[in-house]
Amino acid sequence: MGIRLDRQTDREGARVLIPIGDLDRDAVEPLSAAVGEELAGRPARLVIRMTHVPFCDSSGIVMLLDAHADATGRGIWLALADVGEHLRGLFRLSALDRVVPIIEEPPHGR
Amino acid sequence: MADDAHGEAVTSLPIGGNLSELRERTRDFLTPAKLGERQEANFILAISEAANNVLDHARTPGVLVLRRYADRVVAEISDEAGTLTDPRAGMTAPEVGSRRGYGLWLMRQMCDEVEITSGPAGSTVRLVMRCD
Numbered sequence: 001m002g003i004r005l006d007r008q009t010d011r012e013g014a015r016v017l018i019p020i021g022d023l024d025r026d027a028v029e030p031l032s033a034a035v036g037e038e039l040a041g042r043p044a045r046l047v048i049r050m051t052h053v054p055f056c057d058s059s060g061i062v063m064l065l066d067a068h069a070d071a072t073g074r075g076i077w078l079a080l081a082d083v084g085e086h087l088r089g090l091f092r093l094s095a096l097d098r099v100v101p102i103i104e105e106p107p108h109g110r
Numbered sequence: 111m112a113d114d115a116h117g118e119a120v121t122s123l124p125i126g127g128n129l130s131e132l133r134e135r136t137r138d139f140l141t142p143a144k145l146g147e148r149q150e151a152n153f154i155l156a157i158s159e160a161a162n163n164v165l166d167h168a169r170t171p172g173v174l175v176l177r178r179y180a181d182r183v184v185a186e187i188s189d190e191a192g193t194l195t196d197p198r199a200g201m202t203a204p205e206v207g208s209r210r211g212y213g214l215w216l217m218r219q220m221c222d223e224v225e226i227t228s229g230p231a232g233s234t235v236r237l238v239m240r241c242d
Contacts, residue, residue: 021130022130022133024129024130024158024162025129025162025165026127026128026129026130055133055151055154055155055158057155057158057159057162057216058159058162058212058213058216059162061212062209062210062212065207065209066209086148086151090155090216093216093219094204094212094216095203095204095206095207098206098207099206099207
């Protein structure tokens with residue numbers, strides 16, 4: 001089953017993308033397209049909420065680096081939120097967390 | 111799948127387009143092994159990375175052979191193209207922000223043993239995770 005995507009605007013006005021499923025090679029295209037659509041809307045901030053991503057591999061890491069670079073190039077702040085313990089370890093090991101901000105969302109912001 | 115009296119088992123899975131199904135079937139096979147939750151997640155990531163390499167580079171059929179023993183699990187990912195020839199590939203971390211070079215590096219970080227072999231019949235990556 002492919003990745004699904006929900007979208008929201010949080011209380012502070014940031015756009016929030018919520019992928020649901022594994023962030024692997026098959027998810028790169030749909031998630032990249034969704035990020036592209038969101039960035040085209042020129043929000044001040046774009047958050048990718050990782051709550052429902054149980055798995056991410058190197059395809060996902062590269063996709064997230066590209067999304068961050070694309071956002072930054074357009075002057076848009078992009079961050080990952082609600083990253084689980086296993087993915088946190090992966091993002092530390094791959095040094096993704098030295099490039100892409102990882103934030104804690106306030107519980108009331110959901 | 112064959113299970114012998116010692117609880118050892120082996121299964122062979124084709125590496126096709128859909129890796130989420132491959133991970134699901136791998137997870138099912140690993141369930142009886144005494145791997146911790148983190149170990150299982152790490153092993154499945156490593157297998158997925160090896161399968162990515164086959165799909166990215168080999169462009170020929172690949173196969174995953176899983177073996178379950180009392181004290182360890184082993185995954186052998188093979189392809190006929192034999193594009194993976196450097197036994198020391200993935201020994202160094204990719205640079206910060208790199209867009210490539212994560213696959214074998216992650217396999218080596220995730221598993222207890224990683225061995226790359228290549229020959230006329232193709233390349234094989236052998237991943238070993240010891241049970242706690």
